[in-house]
Amino acid sequence: MGQNIKSFIYLDDYKLYSLSSQLFQGFTEYIISENAASLTEEESQKGMFASGKIMSDLLKIEKASAEKKYLHDYAFNLLETELTNRGILYAITPEDTTDTIQTKGIVKIIGRAVFNDYRTLQSTMSHFNSLGESFGYFQHKEEITTLNDIASNALKSTNDRNQRAKIKNIKQQANKALTSYLQKNGLHIAENDIKHMLNIMEYGFHGELEFRVSPNELPFQFSAILNREYLRDTEAQFVSKYSRQTEYDFTMIGIVTQSGKTMEPLAEHIPNSLKNACLNLSDKLTNVEKFFLGRLDNECIIDPIAIYREL
Numbered sequence: 178m179g180q181n182i183k184s185f186i187y188l189d190d191y192k193l194y195s196l197s198s199q200l201f202q203g204f205t206e207y208i209i210s211e212n213a214a215s216l217t218e219e220e221s222q223k224g225m226f227a228s229g230k231i232m233s234d235l236l237k238i239e240k241a242s243a244e245k246k247y248l249h250d251y252a253f254n255l256l257e258t259e260l261t262n263r264g265i266l267y268a269i270t271p272e273d274t275t276d277t278i279q280t281k282g283i284v285k286i287i288g289r290a291v292f293n294d295y296r297t298l299q300s301t302m303s304h305f306n307s308l309g310e311s312f313g314y315f316q317h318k319e320e321i322t323t324l325n326d327i328a329s330n331a332l333k334s335t336n337d338r339n340q341r342a343k344i345k346n347i348k349q350q351a352n353k354a355l356t357s358y359l360q361k362n363g364l365h366i367a368e369n370d371i372k373h374m375l376n377i378m379e380y381g382f383h384g385e386l387e388f389r390v391s392p393n394e395l396p397f398q399f400s401a402i403l404n405r406e407y408l409r410d411t412e413a414q415f416v417s418k419y420s421r422q423t424e425y426d427f428t429m430i431g432i433v434t435q436s437g438k439t440m441e442p443l444a445e446h447i448p449n450s451l452k453n454a455c456l457n458l459s460d461k462l463t464n465v466e467k468f469f470l471g472r473l474d475n476e477c478i479i480d481p482i483a484i485y486r487e488l
Contacts, residue, residue, distance in 0.1 A: 181488060182487070182488040183232060183250065183254070183428075183486070183487055183488070184485055184487075185250055185253075185409055185484070185485045186408065186409050186415060186427070186484050186485060186486070187388075187403060187407055187481060187483060187484035187485075188249055188250070188407055188409070188482075188483045188484075188485075189404065189407045189410065189481065189482050189483065190249050192482045193249060193483075196260075197255055199326075200256065200259050200263075201259075225339075229450040250370055253483055257483075260283060265282065265283055266283050266285055267281040267282075267283065267284050267285065268284075268285045269284055269285065269286045269287075269392055269394060269395070269399075271392075273395065274438060275397055275436050275437030275477055276436075278433060278437075278477055279433070279436045280435045281433055282432060282433065283431070283432055283433065283482070284399075284430070284433055285428060285429075285430050286390045286392055286399045286429045286430075286479070287390070287428050288390045288391045288393060288395075288398075288426055288427070289391055289422070289425075289426060290388060290389060290391075290419075290423045290427045290484075291388075291389040291391075291421060291422050291423075292386075292388060292412070292416060292421050292422075293386050293388070293389065293421070294386050294387075294412050294416075295378065295385050295386070295387070296384035296385075296386070296412075297412065298348075299375060299378050299379060299382075299384060302371060302375055302378070303371070305366055305371060306365050306368070306371065308364075309359050309364030309365045310359065310364075310365070313359045313362075313364055329375045330338060336343075337467070367461075385402050386402065386403045386405055386412065387400055387401070387403070388400070388401050388403050388404055388429065388481065388484060390427060390429050396475060397475040397476060397477060398475060398476055398477075399429065399477045399478075399479050400478055400479065401429060401431055401479040401480065401481040401484075402455065402481075403481060403484075426486070426487075427484055427485065428484070428486070428487055429479065429483075430481070430484075431479035431480050431481040431482050431483075432478060432479065432480040433477065433478075433480075434478050434480050435472045435476075435477065435478035435479070436477040437472075437477070439479060
């Protein structure tokens, strides 16, 4: 029985190496060179896994950066099969709760996904008013152009200080009217509001890239922070292909890191030394970080190994 074809969008090759070396007893060397290079790996696999010969043969082919990805994909298929056969990989079911998932190590989640890029969100916020002004300009281009031409011609045709001041005041009032129009239509935010929102976002989210999967028939979702280095496409390419809210199901496999376990309050340290004072400060920082990155009540957090669409 053959496996379904996978279209990978994310694969953490470091975790692939680490888990494979432990399961396959000796699968520790892989492709390192970015340029084409000939590498032969003759080390035999003495583990329980029957595909050791296949893996050894794979490592004898001519290597290039593109071929490295092909080998990663196939190596992951072998890894996923072995994790499943050994009962290590747990597939999420509709009967699961955040409590039952606490006992699991590596999980497999299938569902529609949301791609949340905080770096792009910050960039959009910083350019929000400029973009809104551009939208407003094209919607009222004719009126704005006519008004500017009239004002410019009037300024050229008079040297009277009072008249020039009145003309400039009319232009200022027109600009204020445009800003008011943009605000009413959600295309303009007060500059101070943008400044403080960006400050909070930059501190709280660090431009991270988040991937959320919501399995069918489950009242909670799974989130993962992705390492951009392991993406198969850029963030923009992914959004263009699949949208930020995908129409198709994606599979995410990863290690459970937070799933609802109640945390005991941290003990207060008596500030009788610099070390205790720093520990107290660290505790306060933990509480601040929970405000931004703390797990939601209906959320499980995953350290991702691979994300793919099954075809």
